[in-house]
Amino acid sequence: MEFLQPGWLWGIMGVALPVLIHLWHQKKAQPLPWAASRWLNEKVALQHRGLRLHQILLLLIRCLLIILISLILAKPFLQSARNQQAKQIVHLVEPDADLVSNFRFELENAMRKGEKMIWITPDSKKIETLTDLPSVQNTQSYLQQIINEEVTSQDSLRFYLTNDQSILMGPQIITQAPFELWLFDRNKKVRFPELREMFADRKLSPEILVNYKNSREQQTVFAAWNAFSEVFSVQLKIDTVSNANKTYDFILSDSLPSAINSKSEYVISGWNARVGLQQNIHFLPDSLLFETSDLVKTGRLPEWLGELLISHEHFDKRTMQASTQQIRSRFRQVAESRSEEADAFTKWLFLPFLILLIVERWLALRKNAAAYA
Structure with missing residues (x-):
């Protein structure tokens, strides 16, 4: 048995309250002499000093009520049969010849073991051979769809991806299964210390339009371009209003x-x-604001814009690379929702709770009636 809100289990310690109250009411009272007390013998007096059976029963019921309340709030659920199945490894592979060649040993080993292997394609094509690769563009846009259709929370995921900058353009990838990233570095990443020389040799002066409806986002992006220009001594022409006579880079x-x-x-x-x-269109899922964008929050926006600029100006034919940390930030594992199972189990706890509550009220009223009789 597991719990969605295990913190409420501390409430079980509350069973001490009815015990203390019970002992408080059972403490010895001040003796009041009265005329007929001399007719009571010692045996009868001793019988009435002890605890009565119905009071002990009432104490136990109140303790059980507190335990049940704590369990209901903790939302328990039982592991279903499907959760007891053995985990399988699911390999999601980007159909790239260089990547497949780099991880050929691992992929062939997975094929020999009969593990589930899928190309990252729109139709989630199963991998039958490593020589016939499907031709697909924008593979990262199909990742979430494949995960939703082919992967369960009990699986273990392995992503085989190239660390291309384009993966940062898409939305965050959500999975309930634990995952590993196996990244292939297609080429050496452009080093920013070389950037100033590269611009100086080519004598470039890119035309840039920064045009946002949100004034805060406008200021953020404009400041990032200026920071990039100052650090690398690059001359940039930045407009904030579109000019129909210009062709912007x-x-x-x-x-x-x-x-x-x-x-x-x-x-x-x-x-x-x-x-x-x-x-030539790059979509970012978040607005470029401090509270919504990791690029802005971590101060990487100027660097990221510089990498796009390098790629656009074709300093070389290499693709822009993203770091492992950047790519990992696009993936997030979330816990499987157990709320439905917990709600169903909680309903069954309400039945004994109601029965015990009715019995407790009946015994308490009976006790009070006997006390005033």
Whole structure:
């Protein structure tokens, strides 16, 4: 048996209260001499000094009531039969030839063991061979769908992914199963100490539009670009109002424009990833504000914008990489909801609670009636 709110089990210690009250009422009273007391013999007096049976029963019932209240509030539930099944490892593999080659030993070993293996594709294709790879783009957009359909809370997940920067664009991945990230570093990450030289050699001056409806978000992104410009001595032309005569290298906004320019790179915040749109549109699930965005909260927004700028200007043909910590922050394990099981079990506890409550009231009223008789 497990509990959703185990902290309420401390309430069981409350059984000491009815015991103390019972002992308090049973303490010896002050003797009051009266005329007929001389006719009482010692045997009868001793009988009335002891505890009566119905009082002990009343004490036990009150203790049980406190225990039941604590159990009801703690919301117990029983492990069902499905929870007793052995765990299986589910391998979710990005269909990338370099990644498969890098983890070939691990993947072939999993195939020999008969473990569940799935390509990260729209149709959750089962892996039958490592030589015939499906051709899929934006694989991270299908991860949540596959997890919801193919993975249970009793499984153990292994993600085989390339540490591409694009995985940070999508929404957070939620799973009830414990998971491991097996990341393939496709190439050496661009080092920021080289950034100043790279810009100086190419004499670039990117045109950037920062246009947000939220004034706080506007200020945050504008300040991040200025910080990037100062640190790396890069000349940036930043507009806050759109100029129809300009073709912008970067357009950052919280709304998707009606007309998309293929020569511009778009960063749209506060939107979930939209599958099927152009590759030059990057969606961020959270607004770029301190209270909603990890990029802003951790001070990584200028660096992240710089990486996008490097990728856009094609300093080399390497893809921009994300760190293991950045990718791990996009995955979150949540506990399986047991509220329905706990509610069903709690209903059965109410029945003995009500019965004991009725019996306790009846015994208490009977005791009081006898005392005043």
